Amino acid sequence: MATRTFGEPVQRNIDDRLLTGQGHYIDDIDLPSVAHAAFLRSPFARAKITSIDVSAARAHPGVLGVFTCDNIGHIDQDLPLLIPHPCLVGPRTQRPLARGDVYYVGQTVAMVVAVDRYTAEDAVRLIEVDYDPLPVSVELEDAAADGANLVHEDVAGNVAAHFVQNSGDAAAAFARADHVTKITVRVERSTAAPMEGRAVCARWDRITEQLMVWDSTQAPISVRGGLASLFDIDEDRVRVVAPDVGGGFGQKVLFFYPEEVLVPMAAIQLDRPVKWIEDRTENFIGSTQERTQVHTIELAATKDGEVLGLRDFFLHDTGSFIPYGIAIAQVASTSIAGPYRIPNIEVEFKAIYTPTVPVTPYRGCGRPQACFAIERAMDKLAEELGLDRFEVRRRNFIAPDQFPWKREGLLFADGLAVCYDSGEYDTALSKAAEAIGLDRLDEMKADARARGKYLGLGLGFYVEGTGLGPYEGGHVRIHPITGKIYVNTGLSTQGQGHDTVFAQIAADQLGVDPSDVIVVEGDTGAFDWGVATFASRAAVVSGNAIHKAASKAREMVIEAAANMLEAAPGDIELAEGKARISGSDRAVTLAEVATATNPLRYAFNKAAQSATQFAPASKHDGPPLADGKAPGIEVTDYYSPPYSTWAYGCHAALVEVDPALCTVDIRQYVCVHDCGNMINPMIVEGQVIGGMAQGLGGALYEKVQYDQDGNPRNAGFMDFLMPYATEMPKVDIVHMETPSPLNPLGIKGVGEAGTIAVPATIISGIEDALKPLGAGHFHEAPVFPHMIFEKLGGADQAKAS
């Protein structure tokens, strides 16, 4: 196809608009007479509410409504448990506004709606609440210990879920192993911190009885279904739009957050539009977080380093509620064996309640923890067996001819057995070794020593199940007036550049420039079947649905154009917005085709003349629109993956440590990744580098901290330190493209690829660097300088002196 753009670094359609400030986020939606909501949030991690007095707030000038659990009607109920699972022994979700108890600092207790945000916030402070604080066990291990203070009085041991999965026979493997390596690793809590926080704006139209909701969400269709259900109205009378959304990273896939139901409720009750924009403090205490897990992982190996079996037990911190079910822990437990064959696996986890912000997936979703556990264990195994870190990995990789590689008994987040579809793991490792300059490593280490520094090699290999079902749809229509291609899909974008890759996919089928494809996402009024954007699935699932729809549209165009041009369909080619007879200049535009395929009564323009009943081209037997045909060129199709595609990659880094200040400098960073066929390598690189930045946060900088009473200690950008451009190393990206056999485009997801392996890579580099100083093992993420200092014995020296 002459105009094929698949695989080309096409400029992103949205950039001009976003980079020149023309984006429209929820706070840019300025409805007449809009009212503003503000929330009173719990100042205690765990307390009984003994009284709430809202009289002063109600009397405050400009206040339109003050809401507590007592006047929100039937929505005073537990919010949905989105992903039920039999292993959830004590599932708990929060109520929109606390009733009787609060479970974390930041939980919504009351809502004020007023003429402006200032008034609303002033009135919030006039609400008097009496709390009776309860003792808490905040740290994950403490909350899981016997006798811990309970988050939910009726959930014993704070255990929200307990799950054991087996693939093969781990016990037998351990019985016959020559060697067992066992380590415990700990990964800390972080937060997505999207540039735009959450936001909701709702308008109730009492004439049409329609509820319009703008929501900074990753799941508009699902939000619509939920709202319709909650308010007991037809789905068709609820429209949810996710306009430009300033980042989500998983934090915005959860629904419902309390504000998402309370703001529409207030709009209906007050018969007035209501808006709420989350502030940064609220994002730290009211939006979900992720990562804390403690894994104890054991590898049973032969003396040659072949891993026969794996056992992993881990605790997963789910915060105060578990609305997203066991998704994170399930992804961690099913990714735990990484790229290695390891035929016998036993993995067990407990999801534990802690009196902290609830936990739901954040970019990576359990994979960074699993990657950290298995990769640090593989390094330890290599060390204990006296094998090279690369070699021990090579001996265990699933070989290219062994795919599909199924782990019977391990059920992935889509409910299906884990099954890796394709990959060239050994090649990826070799490319990483080459790109990082492994053959010059000793030389580089010596050079660092000469400068008083210690240099180490970091290595991390990851796999990533992407493109989960159940399905997404694509709608393709050629506009009869302009000839432009309209593409709709149900999921939504948070700035990834979906619109460009979806445009490329449709453009390739229809022979137009991607800039002539108009993509609408995240509007249930435009397309109302589908799920959401999460788990690196948009390109795979919506992309293939759009591809299928566009392919059918192409066939329809060719058939119609062949009729119009009196040529054989096989002679028609599509290019430059036209259908042309190959090798001739006889052509019709797509606009003409779209017009001609729509039988018309009225000749409203020149092109339309050819579609009227009395036009020569219309002469045919039977009715103008043949039985079974629809007017115009318009196709809707769906793609439902048989199971997830598995992307993978290998990161390597040269990490230099200053033994005095204990600071870490990443001298070089290589990311070899394979997400199958790339639609747009520039966007892929953007995803990888952005993901890497968030991975770097988890490796060296970011840790959400709570004190022993459950108060957040760093709920702001002053002390929650995300890496900036000054912290990001230059990343050398090496692309590999092993097509997925599972979908027509041969693609896999890439949204989380950059994030997963970074802590394992950088921290293994720190460990390698400090080996000559006898610093020991680094099995926690992130690593802060004072932790290196302690490993180097600095604290002991300081005490001794």
Added chain:
Amino acid sequence: MAAYFRPTTLEEALAVRAAQPVTVLAGGTDVYPIRANKVGWGDMHRDDVLDISAIAELKEIEQTADRLRFGALTTWSQMRRADLPEAFAGYQAASRDVGGVQVQNRGTLVGNICTASPAGDGIPCLLSLDAEIELASARGRRTVPIQDFITGYRQTVCGHDELVTAILIPRPPAGAVGDFLKLGARRYLVISIAMVAAVIAADDTGVIHHASVAVGACSEVAKRLHDLEAALLGQPLASAPDLIEHAHFAALKPIGDLRASGHYRDSAARDLVRDLFVRLSAEPKRRAA
């Protein structure tokens, strides 16, 4: 409703200051975040505000034969761009490390010392430069050495009727060079874990005849290291990194907090001073960028 005053003369400002308790606002880079954080956690109390940013006479930097005078509204950006003696190179380096450019354009040198945070990046610089702080009130003017101006954690001698009007710095000895190093958990936009400032002068033979070294964020108030300074005098500048002893840092009392442990701070302070001396001895004539 809180009152907001924005006088254009010092005299008017001092009258407001004497008449009621006010929060003094200059660049606002401390006042606003602290206020926003309080509101975020439910504290809606508002103090009256005295905004001194319109007082023209506080904006000047003056250099005379024997001293330099930085008016109370001198911003970090002005400090960074000013043509100053080599001894100010450390203070100028610190002015690049405080927040980002937006903060540097608004934040003032005097605001930094009035906030009196242990982590105030300007404070060790001022200690190393033997600065004095000029205060005014309706009662008159006085000057206080910087080490006496800050008395504790976020505490100063500035009276409730007083305003700081300027920082006065004696012209440094001939050949003096200064430098500053900051350690944070991130390169920029970060509260310091520790920072060090030094001004050292050596004669033509390389022998040190003036040394002042100060460390911040490792005690309630940033401290001069007088024992270390004494050990440097009369010694070759090139040997400075080797003259550092553990005991020289006895005055520091670093605490552990969410940014770092006390032991790490203590160790980092010594390493930062050593690194600083290496830089000063390697490039005695380095110019401020």
